[in-house]
Amino acid sequence: MGKIEDNLKKHIIEHYGSLKSFAAQIYMPYTTLDSIFKRGIKNSSVNNLVKIGSELGISINSLILEEKIVPYYPQDEIVKTPQYQKMLINNALVTSSQRDILNQLLDFLKREITLNDTNDIFTGIPEEDLLYYFWKLNSYGQETAIHRVSELTEINKYTDPDDAPAQDPDHKEE
Known part of the structure; x- marks a missing residue:
């Protein structure tokens, strides 16, 4: 067991009393948690x-790439964090080491998503589905997908939760 696994185990025990109670809380077999x-x-x-993590x-x-336990911030809360504000002020660019880490994460996600798809x-x-289909596209298709998704973000019906139409229960995916 590595340092991050030890730290995560301690974190869980501090907040849930035991690994077994935590496993029950997240509906995961204790043996699965233990094997992690x-x-x-x-x-x-x-x-x-x-x-x-949820x-x-x-x-x-942060857990996977930096081996740190840090709070998760929803997308709209990130802009309020001091780190984000500092990045804006400093006009920080992605360093080559950060780019390498991002590429490792993307490779990891591609492997996991492909494995999940292979095993049904x-x-x-939803993000997993989006990435799965995105990676099936060639570079032109990916550019087009990015453009179309950016257009969707400008339409209230797709961004404002109050304007979201009710899901049609009879709708079938093609």
Whole structure:
């Protein structure tokens, strides 16, 4: 067990009293949680890490890439953080080491999403579906997809929760 696994284990025990009670809270078999600590976080399923991170309110990216336990901020809360404000003030650019880390994360996600698809595992995470289809496109298709998604962000019906139409229960995916 590595340092991050030890720290995560301590964090869980501090907040939930035991690993077994935490596993029950997130509807995960205790043996699965235990194997995450034994095999290491980087060798674990993304789905399991998402469950853990979501319950604990911690950033999965920081856990995997930086081996740190840090609070997760929803997208709209990130701009309020001191780190983000500092980045804006300093007009910070992505360094080559940060770019390498981002590429490692993307490679990891591609492997996990491909593995999930191969094994007919569907997480129901919309971002996973979006990435899966995005990576099937060639570079022109990806540019077009980015442009169209950016257009959708300018339409209230797609961004304002109060304007979202009710889901049609009879709608079938093609």
